[in-house]
Amino acid sequence: MRWFGGACVGLAALTPSVASAGFYSGDQLYEVCTAEHGDRGYVDRTYECIAYVTGAVDAFNATREAARQKSCIPGDVTIKRLRDVTVDYLRARPDERDQSAAKAVFAATRKEWPCGKAASGKPVPVKRGAAKPSATKRGRVRS
Numbered sequence: 001m002r003w004f005g006g007a008c009v010g011l012a013a014l015t016p017s018v019a020s021a022g023f024y025s026g027d028q029l030y031e032v033c034t035a036e037h038g039d040r041g042y043v044d045r046t047y048e049c050i051a052y053v054t055g056a057v058d059a060f061n062a063t064r065e066a067a068r069q070k071s072c073i074p075g076d077v078t079i080k081r082l083r084d085v086t087v088d089y090l091r092a093r094p095d096e097r098d099q100s101a102a103k104a105v106f107a108a109t110r111k112e113w114p115c116g117k118a119a120s121g122k123p124v125p126v127k128r129g130a131a132k133p134s135a136t137k138r139g140r141v142r143s
Contacts (some may be wrong), residue, residue: 024052026097026104030090033083053082056105072115085112 035045050108061071073082090097090106096104 014139023103023140026090026093026099026101027032030052030087030097033087033090050079050083053086054079056102057082057109058118059102060106060109073109073113077113082109087110 023079029049032045035042035049035051039045044104057073060075064071086108089111090104092103
């Protein structure tokens with residue numbers, strides 16, 4: 001059994017450590033999201049960016065839904081708009097890009113569409129920057 005414990009310690013030493021929690025840093029997300037048309041890998045990077053940002057927003061919204069709260073992001077916000085808000089946030093804060101990309105997406109969307117509080121103390125969306133959510137696709141982001 002001692003060899004097993006030693007093997008686990010040895011494997012742990014070989015495992016790369018990550019500076020921030022998450023699969024992507026803000027730097028990595030900014031790099032894929034700012035690929036220029038014509039760059040090698042442009043299409044792949046663009047899809048990678050969109051997939052990451054929308055996945056993060058879906059996760060945030062699922063967490064809010066589990067807590068019986070509505071999304072603070074209006075229902076008519078496009079995927080392109082989510083990407084642009086994230087890129088603008090990261091562009092303006094190069095010193096914060098070493099943090100997790102998920103944290104950056106969350107901060108960018110909260111800055112653009114902050115949640116307020118009702119008299120009951122429950123969070124409610126604050127109307128700012130976009131129209132009301134669609135009644136037929138409540139809380140869904142459309143492209």
